[in-house]
Amino acid sequence: MANDTPTRWDRKMQQRLVRGEAAALGELYDRFGPLVHSLAHRALGGAGGSFGEDPVDRVTKDVFAQLWEHPEAYDPRHGPLRSWLADATRQAAERRLRSRQSGSPPRTPLEAERAEQKVRAASAAARADYIVGSMPASLRAALELAYFQRQDYRQAARRLGVTEDEARRRLRLGLQLLSTAVPEGPAAPPRRDGAPGQRR
Amino acid sequence: MSGRESAPPGSGAEWEDHRVLKSLLGAWALAACSAEESAAVEAHLLRCAPCADEAHRLREAVGLLHPEDNLDLDPTLRSRVLESCLDRRAPRVPVPEWATPYDAETSRLDALLRDMAEDEWRAPVRLRWFDARGSGRGRVEERETSVARVIGHLLAVDGIVAAALGLPDPLGLPDPLGLPADAGGPVARTEAYWRTLAREPGPREVRDLWREQTHATVRTASFAASEGPDEAAETAERPVSYGGFTLPLRDAFLDRAFECWTHAADIAEAVAYPYDPPSSAHLARLVDLAARQLPATIAVRRREGLAAPPRLAPADAPGRTLHLEVEGSGGGDWYIPLDSPQAAVSHHEHVAHVALDGLEFCQLAAGHVQPEDAAAGQDGDREAIRDVLFAAASLSRL
Numbered sequence: 001m002a003n004d005t006p007t008r009w010d011r012k013m014q015q016r017l018v019r020g021e022a023a024a025l026g027e028l029y030d031r032f033g034p035l036v037h038s039l040a041h042r043a044l045g046g047a048g049g050s051f052g053e054d055p056v057d058r059v060t061k062d063v064f065a066q067l068w069e070h071p072e073a074y075d076p077r078h079g080p081l082r083s084w085l086a087d088a089t090r091q092a093a094e095r096r097l098r099s100r101q102s103g104s105p106p107r108t109p110l111e112a113e114r115a116e117q118k119v120r121a122a123s124a125a126a127r128a129d130y131i132v133g134s135m136p137a138s139l140r141a142a143l144e145l146a147y148f149q150r151q152d153y154r155q156a157a158r159r160l161g162v163t164e165d166e167a168r169r170r171l172r173l174g175l176q177l178l179s180t181a182v183p184e185g186p187a188a189p190p191r192r193d194g195a196p197g198q199r200r
Numbered sequence: 201m202s203g204r205e206s207a208p209p210g211s212g213a214e215w216e217d218h219r220v221l222k223s224l225l226g227a228w229a230l231a232a233c234s235a236e237e238s239a240a241v242e243a244h245l246l247r248c249a250p251c252a253d254e255a256h257r258l259r260e261a262v263g264l265l266h267p268e269d270n271l272d273l274d275p276t277l278r279s280r281v282l283e284s285c286l287d288r289r290a291p292r293v294p295v296p297e298w299a300t301p302y303d304a305e306t307s308r309l310d311a312l313l314r315d316m317a318e319d320e321w322r323a324p325v326r327l328r329w330f331d332a333r334g335s336g337r338g339r340v341e342e343r344e345t346s347v348a349r350v351i352g353h354l355l356a357v358d359g360i361v362a363a364a365l366g367l368p369d370p371l372g373l374p375d376p377l378g379l380p381a382d383a384g385g386p387v388a389r390t391e392a393y394w395r396t397l398a399r400e401p402g403p404r405e406v407r408d409l410w411r412e413q414t415h416a417t418v419r420t421a422s423f424a425a426s427e428g429p430d431e432a433a434e435t436a437e438r439p440v441s442y443g444g445f446t447l448p449l450r451d452a453f454l455d456r457a458f459e460c461w462t463h464a465a466d467i468a469e470a471v472a473y474p475y476d477p478p479s480s481a482h483l484a485r486l487v488d489l490a491a492r493q494l495p496a497t498i499a500v501r502r503r504e505g506l507a508a509p510p511r512l513a514p515a516d517a518p519g520r521t522l523h524l525e526v527e528g529s530g531g532g533d534w535y536i537p538l539d540s541p542q543a544a545v546s547h548h549e550h551v552a553h554v555a556l557d558g559l560e561f562c563q564l565a566a567g568h569v570q571p572e573d574a575a576a577g578q579d580g581d582r583e584a585i586r587d588v589l590f591a592a593a594s595l596s597r598l
Binding site: 020143176181182 | 264280289
């Protein structure tokens with residue numbers, strides 16, 4: 001998962017982009033290309049496969065071009081570049097999904113509802129990535145241990161060198177933050193199923 | 201965040217239960233608590249609406265967690281993204297055309313290193329090069345080393361170019377050989393660098409040093425070349441001394457791009473990753489550099505008694521010429537003067553014709569194939585063909 005962003009790097013990068021340094025653009029892509037591409041892929045997930053240029057590539061291009069054309073639109077004082085790019089990717093993907101729908105408008109209310117659900121789910125997924133990327137590293141590490149490494153909270157506490165109370169608190173707080181990605185109203189379907197349970 | 205603190209029903213004991221079980225909701229949603237705790241939470245949820253509500257939201261949040269997508273990023277996407285950006289807003293400080301293959305190749309190697317797991321850094325890497333003085337007519341030599349040392353090798357030799365641009369010596373050594381940075385050739389610098397390593401350098405450490413330097417060289421060259429037309433020409437032609445020979449900066453950048461690709465492919469082979477050749481536009485420039493170096497290399501080999509003596513042509517007549525035809529990606533035609541690097545070449549009359557694939561030619565120039573074994577179509581003067589193929593292999597170094 002994401003590292004905490006060195007804001008000095010962000011500031012210098014923004015200045016170099018303003019200056020019109022093509023070499024900076026390459027460095028920017030090398031650092032954030034994989035992030036933008038994977039967010040775009042996830043946001044457009046299952047919706048790709050149209051003819052012509054890969055929509056994920058298209059979104060990736062648009063996001064970098066947006067920053068290169070208007071580097072002053074990113075203000076380092078307002079947050080890390082990583083978050084700005086993640087947000088720009090989400091918006092670009094959303095625009096893309098909507099414009100695709102306007103290309104072939106839904107024929108029935110059910111189709112319209114499904115299409116809207118898709119946009120909402122994609123946008124929740126991208127927001128979730130954004131939240132995970134910008135939450136405090138201590139919370140992210142706890143989620144990482146519990147979810148990806150399948151540790152229970154006691155093992156996680158030991159690994160993190162904190163009390164069990166603290167491990168429980170971090171897991172709950174991390175998920176609470178993440179849950180703000182889900183819009184109110186008809187909920188996006190969870191992407192992973194399986195009932196919660198216990199582990200020994 | 202935990203704003204829904206409406207009082208649960210019941211006694212003080214139940215309130216205590218509520219407090220404890222509520223704190224478990226995150227662990228419960230992630231299936232990261234014991235069976236007993238899980239059962240207790242679930243029993244509680246039936247009685248406590250605020251907790252049930254939160255439990256539902258947290259479960260939904262778990263659904264949004266996912267492993268970081270580890271998609272193989274299409275290596276051509278970088279150039280397409282950069283191109284579309286530069287089309288929309290022209291750069292004030294462009295990357296000189298001759299530096300773009302280096303920029304692209306270093307980026308590809310960096311992406312490979314980023315994808316490699318910690319233990320893959322310990323994979324043994326096989327380096328090969330052609331030793332002209334090896335047994336008989338020369339042979340492909342081999343040496344096994346580590347990924348970190350290969351990156352150290354690139355760092356040390358790239359340092360020659362960095363120094364030519366006025367950047368500090370990357371080895372952090374004031375003077376590794378008791379000579380100025382540019383006096384030590386590539387091999388000497390690499391050996392010196394490896395000797396200074398008391399231990400195997402950490403993957404992160406050496407990758408960061410190397411990457412920082414590649415960024416700094418591209419950046420510095422870009423600024424130097426964008427000050428004006430005269431400065432652009434001066435920068436491109438600035439001599440870079442490799443010890444035994446000198447290249448203009450524009451060619452030194454191509455040379456470094458070629459070596460970066462060669463060693464990236466060595467590393468990829470060691471860890472069984474696929475690794476594509478450079479884009480065909482870049483490959484064409486790398487092939488061109490190697491082809492342009494052939495006449496001088498033949499002359500050097502001749503002085504060392506490794507190539508056939510020249511045939512003197514009458515004054516003003518073109519000397520003997522070999523037609524080198526490179527096919528496929530990055531291909532083209534080159535006419536190699538055989539008797540003297542300065543001799544005029546004839547595009548119509550040549551004593552021999554060699555045809556080979558662009559990638560095969562690069563393999564030969566990288567010293568990965570024995571010249572006699574190169575898959576090349578040959579026609580004409582056998583001695584001339586032999587001299588050109590051996591000269592191509594002699595371009596390789598460690």
